[in-house]
Amino acid sequence: MHRHDIPLTQDLVLIGGGHAHALVLRKWGMNPLPGARLTVINPGPTAPYTGMLPGYIAGHYSRETLEIDLVRLCRFAGARLILSHATDIDRTARLVHVEDRAPIAYDVASFDIGITAKMGIPGFDGFAVGAKPLDVYAKRWRDFLAAVTSGDIEPEIAVIGGGVAGCELSLAMAHALSSAGIEPRVTLLQSDPTLSGLGNRARHTVEAKLRGAKVTLRTGVRVTEIAADHVVLGSGDKIPSQLTVGAAGAFPHEWLAQTDLPLRDGFIETTPDLSLPGDPTVFAVGDCAAMPFAPRPKAGVFAVRAAPILYHNLRAALTNGPRKPFKPQKRYLKLISLGEKSALAEKFDLAFSGPALWRWKDRIDRAFMDKLDDLPPMQPPALPDTLAQGARDILAAKPLCGGCGAKVGNTVLRNGLSSLQGPTDAAVLSVLGDDAAVLKQPGAGFQVISADHLRALIHDPALMTRIAAVHALGDIWAMGAQPQVALSSIVLPHMSQALQSRTLQEITDAARAIFDHAGATIVGGHTSMGAEMTIGFTVTGMRETPPITLSGAQAGDCLVLTRPIGSGIIMAAHMEGTARGADVAQALNEMAEPQDRQAFHLRRANAMTDVTGFGLAGHIAAICRASRLSAEISADAIPVYSGARDLSDRGVHSSLYHPNVDNAPTRGRSDPLLHDPQTAGGLLAALPPAEAEIAIRDMAAEGKKSCIIGHLTDGEGPITVL
CATH class of the missing domain: 3.90.650.10 (PurM-like C-terminal domain)
Known part of the structure; x- marks a missing residue:
């Protein structure tokens, strides 16, 4: 039996497209678990790689270079990707609540949603931007740089937080401005007496680099307010700033506090196998997770190292198999960007810097991204040695597309329908080739009727339903009619009754939303199981005057x-x-x-x-x-x-x-x-x-x-x- 013939029985939901989940998706595509349906929930189609962010800000990388393409990864893994924010989790009903759509059911779930640098300083929400999430900061930076280059605003920047991230971003932004021929005015604000997160040797090197880049470092200061064009310190001093960036520490996403998840300082508490205490069906990894069994700072290296363990334990949770513990290393190499194409390496209280280390860091970062970008080609199933004449030629041609790409060609269609006679009932006004059949309704104008179904383009039943419904309604709209009623025609892939119920609920909710919006009513339909998901609708519409043809x-x-x-x-x-x-x-x-x-x-x-x-x-x-x-x-x-x-x-x-x-x-x-x-x-x-x-x-x-x-x-x- 081919693995695609095995019925779907378990739902695995990955919440967030962080580094660990991205690596899990790649491994899943290489070796999927038959019978498991994989879903990823993430706000956008890409996820930025944190290691290359300073290089992007400095101008060494394009935006595309640091983006993990989750759409491609999910396609490779056979997963559906839901582009939305998770907002809550109901662990009793095993539902993940998602913004602007029905909840997503799970049997096993995992969190890798990262952190935010959003700070509780008055004025931060209106006038500042956190260094995370990266996509928001990256867009603000592009807009700021364009405005400075055109002379619309002054090149004044304030960075709050003198840790590694604050130093890297201060140097990167100063370098980008200098490279554009603009004298940077960057101020790095640190509440501690010295830069944090660095040993003595590394700190001295970074301080020298800040001075060389003309970044003003102010330590032992506290930001009390942020305005549109300045930052107010506890001393009353005002630091001019047209772009204020928060890089002081890691903050958990606020919505986690509204859940019943076990939290430590707002982060999701985990056990050595990366699952939650007392709940072996939910996992957490990366910066959003707290590991009291092995406390570590927030660093991407731990998410990358955790990925193989997470992949193994997710499969174990879905198959009731043995799990492995995650044992993060106690010491790890820090590679810190220094604005220009130079980097600093620190480990065991030793620190070295220079262009060669930037090239080393660049090779490491590109190798990570290449792993997620250069995906092995999908191999079609092996063909039998003997086939009927012509079958091999068809199979050697382009694989059958989904959606309308799977339709029969118009020439074949016209030939196949050529034997049909015109309407014999005076009430039937149809002409072959029009978008919908036309029926004359005595004393009530005209009714149009059409049927359409689509071979699934994507794995998401809800989004596929929306597209199929809009597609079917197109024939009614094209006739100038008002949609009236709809009948559904659904084919589900082979799956358990539990997954049938979940899938049909998603399909029904999505279809109702589209047809309600169109002013039509779903009055029934037919559902069966088959080789693959197919969604279609028969739709009628009304028009007082003759329809547009x-x-x-x-x-x-x-x-x-x-x-x-x-x-x-x-x-x-x-x-x-x-x-x-x-x-x-x-x-x-x-x-x-x-x-x-x-x-x-x-x-x-x-x-x-x-x-x-x-x-x-x-x-x-x-x-x-x-x-x-x-x-x-x-x-x-x-x-x-x-x-x-x-x-x-x-x-x-x-x-x-x-x-x-x-x-x-x-x-x-x-x-x-x-x-x-x-x-x-x-x-x-x-x-x-x-x-x-x-x-x-x-x-x-x-x-x-x-x-x-x-x-x-x-x-x-x-x-x-x-």
């Missing part, structure tokens, strides 16, 4: 598009593990957003459709064929998802790409993205120029993007791309 367009009409293209390429690359996580997350977020307001503003369209599996060119061609017109479009006017153009230039495409090219040939400028199948794509409407301008203006007023991408002309012919 493909055939009403007029020469001179503008073509208005409400959503970018390129989702098929991004999802194909995601399946291959070559897409940037941030690009995948952005596309998924857009695909899950309803388009009811866009449909409202396009209700006067002469013709309309939604851009889905046949690609933008295919859907423009459908309007042209039905309306007996041609089209001219501007490739530069068409919005494209971030990352899609680069992937297209590298030759990435969906499995439906070639059938789409055959279905809708174009002339003029070549652009593969025109044939990219879209899932939950934008509405494509043909409107008179004046109506198009009004619709775009009204959508913009509501924060909805849309644009004119071309116009229709007399005579039938191929699409011209300018």
Whole structure:
């Protein structure tokens, strides 16, 4: 039996994308536990690597260099990634509460959420930024540096905290300003009489570096207030500061105090096997954890060393196997960035510094990131020696995509449906090829009905449901109708009854949210189990006047598009593990957003459709064929998802790409993205120029993007791309 045929029976939930969890994901991808479903909850698609932050601030690294791509890691590990904040945990019901969505059930859970440098100083929340979380600080730093470079503000910085982090960041920011030809005015404020966290030799070296970088060090001072342009000390002195950074110690996330988790000074208490006292199903690791069995300072090295033990013990918790204790080293090497490409190494009260040590630190940091970036390719199952004729050719081609990339090509579809006759009932007004069937309702206008289902693009049932619901509603919106009722059609992978119940609850909650927003009611459906998750809906809608179809367009009409293209390429690359996580997350977020307001503003369209599996060119061609017109479009006017153009230039495409090219040939400028199948794509409407301008203006007023991408002309012919 192949491991994918084994039913899912246990839910493992990793809360946070810290260093230890990132390494666990890599190991899980190399050796997953059959029967276990893995979920990761993290606010963003990437997690910054702390070891390279000073180098990034100093300008030695790009932002991408220090970001751990959690989307790629989760895809490699077969895990679903929920991009949101965990807000609470119910250990009795075994639920993790998540911002803006239903709780996530777990059988085993682990915390690796890091710490914050947020301080309880008056004015901190409004005018300062903590060094952690790193993504927030990094953005504030980029904005500050840009403003200083343009001359809008003075290069005044105050850093609160004279430990290793405060010293590294002070030197890094001073170096970045000096490199830009700007005289830095950085003040490092320390409450203790001397710098902390350093031995005597290391401290003297760092103090000399601070003086050389023209960083003012003030020790034995206490910050009492932070304002927009200065910091107030206990003595009454005011330190000018346009950017105030808190780097004084490690503070736990405040929401942990509202839980029933065992805490020590706000950090999650753990036992030698990294689980909680009295609760072997919940673990904690990294800076968010307290280890009373082996007290250690907050340092990333311990999270990295704990990762193999955590991976082993998580599997043990899921299989009722023996566990291993974590034995952190008592002494560890400190490698401290000194602003320029120089570093200091300290261990056993010995300290050395220089460019060679920076190169050593750089190799160590890059090796860590390479481990999480250079993921082994996913190997397909071995084929039998003997196959029926043609089977090997199909399997050797591009793997089948999910979403609309898995649809049957339009040419095959038209041939397969060619034997269908037109409607014989006078109440049925359908034309094959329109987005939805049209039924005349005596005395009640018109009803439209359509069905759509999607092979899962991602592992998250809730997000996949949102996308499938928006996708199905697209046909109703494209007809200018008001959604009415929906029937669900769900196929779940083989799983235990407990996981069936959890999964269906997530699907139901997500579907209800979308259809409630659209003004429709879910009235039933059908659920079964199969080889993989598939989610679909049959949806009806009502309209008092005849629905908008493909055939009403007029020469001179503008073509208005409400959503970018390129989702098929991004999802194909995601399946291959070559897409940037941030690009995948952005596309998924857009695909899950309803388009009811866009449909409202396009209700006067002469013709309309939604851009889905046949690609933008295919859907423009459908309007042209039905309306007996041609089209001219501007490739530069068409919005494209971030990352899609680069992937297209590298030759990435969906499995439906070639059938789409055959279905809708174009002339003029070549652009593969025109044939990219879209899932939950934008509405494509043909409107008179004046109506198009009004619709775009009204959508913009509501924060909805849309644009004119071309116009229709007399005579039938191929699409011209300018």
